[in-house]
Amino acid sequence: MNDNAPRNAPVAPRRGTRRGLALDELTLAEGFWRDRQRTNADATFAHCLAWMERLGWIANFDRVAESDTAGPRPGWQFSDSEVYKLIEALAWESGRSGDARAEAILESLVDRIAAAQDEDGYLNTCYGHEGQAPRYSDLSSGHELYCTGHLLQAAVARVRTAGEDELVAIARRAADHVCREFGPDANTGICGHPEIEVGLAELGRALDEPRYLEQARLFIERRGRGTLAPVALLDASYFQDDKPVREADVWRGHAVRALYLAAGAVDVAVDTDDAELFDAVARQWDRSVERRTYLTGGMGSRHQDEGFGEDWELPPDRAYCETCAGIASVMVSWRLHLATGDVRYADLIERTLYNVIAASPAEDGRSFFYANPLHQRTAAGDVRPDAVNPRAEGGARAPWFDVSCCPTNLARTLATWQAYTATVDGDEVSLLQYAPGLLRVALESGELALDIATAYPHEGTIRITVREAPEGPVRLRLRIPSWATGATLHDGHEAHPASPGWATTQLRRGDTLTLELPTTPRLTWPDERIDAVRGCVAVEKGPLVLCAESIDLPEGWPIESLRLDTGTPPQPNGDGATVQVSKAATPLPHQGAVPYRATPDPSEAPDTAELQLIPYHRWAQRGSSTMRIFLPVQAARNA
Amino acid sequence: MNDNAPRNAPVAPRRGTRRGLALDELTLAEGFWRDRQRTNADATFAHCLAWMERLGWIANFDRVAESDTAGPRPGWQFSDSEVYKLIEALAWESGRSGDARAEAILESLVDRIAAAQDEDGYLNTCYGHEGQAPRYSDLSSGHELYCTGHLLQAAVARVRTAGEDELVAIARRAADHVCREFGPDANTGICGHPEIEVGLAELGRALDEPRYLEQARLFIERRGRGTLAPVALLDASYFQDDKPVREADVWRGHAVRALYLAAGAVDVAVDTDDAELFDAVARQWDRSVERRTYLTGGMGSRHQDEGFGEDWELPPDRAYCETCAGIASVMVSWRLHLATGDVRYADLIERTLYNVIAASPAEDGRSFFYANPLHQRTAAGDVRPDAVNPRAEGGARAPWFDVSCCPTNLARTLATWQAYTATVDGDEVSLLQYAPGLLRVALESGELALDIATAYPHEGTIRITVREAPEGPVRLRLRIPSWATGATLHDGHEAHPASPGWATTQLRRGDTLTLELPTTPRLTWPDERIDAVRGCVAVEKGPLVLCAESIDLPEGWPIESLRLDTGTPPQPNGDGATVQVSKAATPLPHQGAVPYRATPDPSEAPDTAELQLIPYHRWAQRGSSTMRIFLPVQAARNA
Known part of the structure; x- marks a missing residue:
């Protein structure tokens, strides 16, 4: 048992000495993430609630409670999970900030859910009641265990921030029901959409209930044996039922499913000390x-x-990059980092936080990207603020979706952002993500308080002042991102070069450290095996991927005409960069009607211009646009 | 009325003087297409029949006839259409070659279908009977009119090759039923999958029944007004219901739907002299x-x-290029060519015939590509010859599919291949596609017979001997493909250069002409706006697109390591070419874990080799493989 496990955090492994931050250990000051967390609490929660009331997804619980399920039921079979994810977000927010609005909504939702739970603990508004298909009659597509998994995650948030209450009791009954129905001697099925595994494992940790971990382990082991009935035209890899987790070499099929499964597998592997399973993930x-x-x-x-x-x-252009897959990727990397301390996991978390998760919500927190393509060829049509959108093709943030998993997933993730910013191991603190605020953690030898001042990610200077520290030696490790070649750490006396990886220092009260991460815009080249961006380059600035957006282009330059002059280094400009571009020459006439010919395109590119690139996370905020991240380089012609 | 309209051909417009070839006007000799047409008749027909019997798609008709429809019905809602497409293929084959096996199967199928037709002419095994949803209750997805359209096309084949028989009578009743149900004062709906339009228009031509053309016109005009209920996550462009045909600028949405609709629109536009509609397509x-x-x-x-x-x-890599879309593209281009004589349409038909349609069937005519990607990254798994496959991802020809539209579509297309090879206009014959055989056509001033000797597409020499010719002047036009720069036409006396477009000559009995089309392998460059193949080039040889297949690569060279040395011209080698390639240098280590870094990949490429490229239509015949058509060029590095 890891006695260091934080009370107030989404992931608390039972083994290992490294722990993540508790949500209340970092108080954010004004800045990039504080803004987003405030908007999340002020706007997104109420927005999600209103849409789910309007569409009847919450009333589905009332109808089960009132035995009024014979008629048609609004929403997809997995709509219950959205209610649970919102509850999870509310619980973390209420627990972290004491937000009374969040607490009130939460309590009202929990009452309605409680009334819908069957006596034996089963809780689902789509199956098992009058006029509905029987329980667990469609494990491939029914999503019942998936919904339960999200209920359990919501209960984890509650028990870790408020203790055992009605929600936790509901979750206990639901988890016990799952253990009875799917235990070793019962139904040997699995759910088409993984999630129950990670929910059971963490609730087991939170309630110190090993049966839940064991049930998660069973679900993990049963998967990959082709037992799920095929869904339409997709094969078993769609839901990772093609190969057992411990035998697979790569993620495949539906990304969110693959990643939720991987997260659950890490939890099981860590708590059961299963090195083979851990190494597989x-x-x-x-x-x-x-x-x-x-x-x-x-x-x-x-x-x-x-x-x-x-x-x-x-x-x-056809990148799907679902917002939820970005969130799920953070879930997996975070678990792997806690277990290993490997800095690469934290690097990927940062990349995903700034360029997927931060890209999705609009500034007002009331519309969202579902897909996050890296190249938008045609400006998306306007999204009607009052309509449910089909699963977006990309290019327009929409208020709600037919399948609306992303908004509530963002809500719970933004509410817990602090959790992923640092780890504590004995008397060592490791800072993983940089944001201004006050970090206050209890170390083995006493309390450490660090004042962090930074305008990160827009500037690369991070100033850390030690407000309080124990007497004994305390180690601080600062993550130097893999992109941050040329970083320096000034320890108050002199500057030391800091290579990507970790910069380590001993702390004493009153120390002031200054980390300088280079935020000069830089060119980033793709591996040549990525055919789709051959001959192209991207521009990054600090942790931010930049992009060219049509609104910033010279009149008459389509987005596909852009060629980047790599001979002129990108210059910093606000939160983005200015680059030198040329306009591709008019293509030669085709040979025949198809766009192929006997001669390569001409290489001269007469018009040149300066172009402002902006952070990718800000694109499409100024209206419908075309966009691209990877720009063809001027020199790399077809010859 | 076009009095020249051929008796025995799939498309016979009512206006215009140019007509396509009747199927019996060209008798193929041994060669590329004769092989495929024979395999089609000898193997594919029986193969399709056996699968449809096995899966119960034909027995569905028996069950309707026996009022035994209460139980579950095998097959998708559109499975009737496969039976009709097979009947169409059988009718053309029987009519063209007198194949008695085809005739016998056809008659037996028609008897079973006849028994399933309702008294009012409605004929569908999925709707409108006991235990089934009501007729036309799901126009978006029900495919009832789509199935009827294929029935009408089958009847066109029959009436043009055998006259009015039971099949034609069934189709008449079905078409009359559609005109009653969907006429100007009745149901104003349209079918989610276009096809009824092209079926009604051609049956109207074949039976001289203007009501059918008018009904086709109504369906065309009603479309594009957003009346179809949305299907899952797709918008109205999926079934071209977003914009009226006459207003649209480009094809979009489901390709087969878009192209069947376009074919029907051309038929309507030509016969009603609607220039606006024609110009739109x-x-x-x-x-x-x-x-x-x-x-x-x-x-x-x-x-x-x-x-x-x-x-x-x-x-x-993600090219879908459904075989049926290739067939539908030929349908549209053929109609446009008949109306305009524009050589570009025949160019595209040739490209599609050799590189989509010829690629789909295996040599034995018993398995098929559904998708036709241009780059296969991972070898497809083996296809079990005894199993129904999901709609293929590409890479493996499968005997049958869950949605199995391609095999029967190929069957009817291969059975009518002759139709697309030439046109006749007064005393002018235009040869569009080259194959060995005897062409015998009745011109205004008498009969013309041409002996055509060629090993096309593998060789570019086409020798034409005039066996019979009328007394008066007869013009022969030979299509010079857009790729055939440097072609010559030898008229028996001297060679004349022939530019892409048409080579025209006067014919007299006894003349011998020799057309030389260059079949030296050549490099073909993509338009630079096609991002996905930037820095790559393809190799073509005559009408054949070539590809590199893993089985031909040096040991230890993955398909993605290939770089083409464009400085060494490709050399002819059998039906393909030999090119000089190098192996890409080992990529630099990534910066961080993601495949992107601060420096471009190295440009040196140490190992070189000769590589045999094969015609794309032959790929995956030697077993499961990786493959690509567009090869990165050695010089175009990331810098």
Whole structure:
């Protein structure tokens, strides 16, 4: 048992000495993430609630409570999970900030849910009641255990911030029901959409109930044996039922499913000390991150199955990069980091936080990207603020979706942002993500308080002042991101070069440290095996991926005409950069009617211009636009 | 009325003087297409029949006849259409070659279908009977009119080759029923999947029944007004209900739907002399072929909706290029060519015939490609010869599919191949496609017989001997493909250069002409706006697109390591070419775990080799493999 496990955090492994931050250990000051967390609490919670009331997704619980389920039921079969994810967000927010609005909504929702729970603990508004299909009659697509998993995660948030209450009791009954129905001698099925595993494992930790971990382990072990009935035109890899987790080498199929499953597998592997299972997920991370991950950290190359593609299949235009897959990727990397301390996991978390998760919500927290492509060829049509949108193709933030998993997933993630910013191990603190605020943690030898001042990610200076520290030696490790070549750490006396990885220092009260991460805009080149961006380059600035957006282009330059002059270094400009571009020459006439010919395109590019690139997370905020991250380089012609 | 309209051909417009070839006007000799047509008759027909019997798709008709429809019905809601397409193929084959086996199967199928027709002419095995949803209760997805359209096309084949018989009578009743149900004062709906339009128009021509054309016109005009209920997550463009045909500028949404609709629209436009409608389709062809068409002629860039992508969105790996879309593209281009004589339509037909349609069937005619990608990253698993496959991802020919539209579509297309090879206009014959055989056509001034000797497409020499000719002047036009720069026509006396377009000559009995089309392998460059193949080039040889297949690579060279040395011209080698390639240097280590870094990949490429490229239509015949058409060029590095 890890006695260091934080009271107030989403993930608390039972083994290992490293722990994540409790949410109340970092008080954010004004800045990039404080803004987003405030908007989340002030706008997004009420927005999600209003849509789910309007669409009847919450009333579905009332109808079960009132035995009024014979008629048609609004929402997809998994709509209950959205209510649970909102409850989870509310619980973390209320627990972290004491937000009374969040607490009131939470309590009212829990009452309605409680009334819908069957006597034996089963809780689902789509199955098992009058006029509905029987319980667990469609494990492939029914999502019942998936919904339960989200209920359990919500209860974890509650028990860790408020103790055992009605929600926790509901979750206990639901988890006990699952253990009875799917235990070793019962139904040997699994759910088409993983999630129950991670929910059971963490609730087991939170309630110190090993049966839940064991049930999670059973679900993990049963998967990959082809027992799920096929869904339409997709094969078993769609829901990772093609190969057992411990045998797979790479993530495949539906990205969110693959990643939720991986998160649950890490939890089980860590708590059961199963090195083979742990190594399998770590191996899958290595290969998937190397070959199936976008520059933004986004995962999912295909719209068809919302899934991973083959190795090196990373089209920027058809990138799916679902917001939820970004969130799930953070879930997995965070668990792997807690277990290993490997800095690469924290690097990927940062990339994903700034370029997937921060990109999704609009500034007002009331519309969201579902897909996060890296290249928008045609400006999306306007989204009607009053309408449910189909699962977005990308290019427009929408208030709500037919399948609306992303808004509530963002809500719970933003409410817990602090959790991922640092780890504590004995008398060592490791800072992983940089944001201004006051960090106050209890170390083995006493309390440490650090004042962090920074305008990160827009500036690379991070000033840390030690407000309080124990007498004995305390170690501080600062993550130097993999992109931060040339960083320096000034310890109050002199500046030391800091290479990517960790910069380590001893702390004493009154010390002031200054970390300088370079935020000069830089060129980033893709591996040549990524066919879809051959001959192209991207520009990054600090942790931010930049992009060209049509609104910033010279009159008459389509987005596909842009060619980047790599001979002129990008210059910093606000939160973005200015680059030198040229306009591609008019293509030669085709030979025949198809766009192919016997001669390569001309290489001269007469018009040149300066172009402002902006952070990718801000694109499409100024209206409907075309956009691209990877720009063809001026020199790389077809000859 | 076009009095020249051929008795025995799939398309016979009522206006215009140019007509296509009747199937019996060209007797093929041994060669590329004779092989395929024979395999079609000898193997594919029986193969399709056996699968449809096995799966109960034909027995569905028996069950309707026996009022035994209360139980579950096998097959998708559109499975009737497969039976009709097979009947169409059988009718053309029987009519063209007198194949007694085809005739016997046809008659037996027609008897079973006849018994399932309702008294009022409605004929569908999925709707309108006991235990089934009511007729036309799901126009978006029900496919009832789609199925009827295929029934009408089958009847066209029958009436033009055998006269009015039971099948034609069934189709008449079905068409009359549609005119009553969906006429001007009745149901104003349309079918989610276009096809009824082209079926009604041609049956109207074949039976001289203007009501059918008028009903086709009504369906065309009603479309594009957003009346179809949305299907899952797709918008109205999926079934071209977003914009009226006469207003649209480009094809979009589901490719087969878009193209069947366009074919019907051309038929209606030609017969009603509607220049605006005709010009709309011609305009859509121009832009779609310029910006949304693959080098193979394939159409459909997206798996998600089996649809067209945006302009220039042409990923080679995720190319869908459904076989049926290739067939539908030929249907549209053929109609446009008949109306205009524009050689570009025949060029695209050739490209599609050799690189989509010829690619689909295996040599034995018993398995098929459904999708036709231009780049296969991972070898497909083996296909079990005894199993129904999900709609294929590409890479393996499968015997049958869950949605199995392609095999029967190929069957009817191969049975009518002769129809697309030439046109006749007064005393002028235009040869569009080259194959060995005897062409015998009745011209205004008498009979013309041409002996055609060629090993095309493998050789570029086409020798034409005039066996019979009328006394008066007869003009022969030979299509010079757009790729055939440097062609010559030897008229028996001297060689004349022949530029892409038409080579025209006067014919007299005894003349011998020799057309030389260059078949030296050549490099073909993509328009630079096609991001997905930037820095790559393809190799073509005559009408054949070539590809590199893993089985031909040096040991230890993955398909993605290939770099083409464009300085060494490709050399002819059998039906393919030999090229000089190098192996890409080992990529630099990534910066962090993601496949992006601060420096471009190295440009040196140490190992070189000769590589045999094969015609794309032959790939995956030697077992499961990886493959690519567009090869990165050695010089175009990331710097």
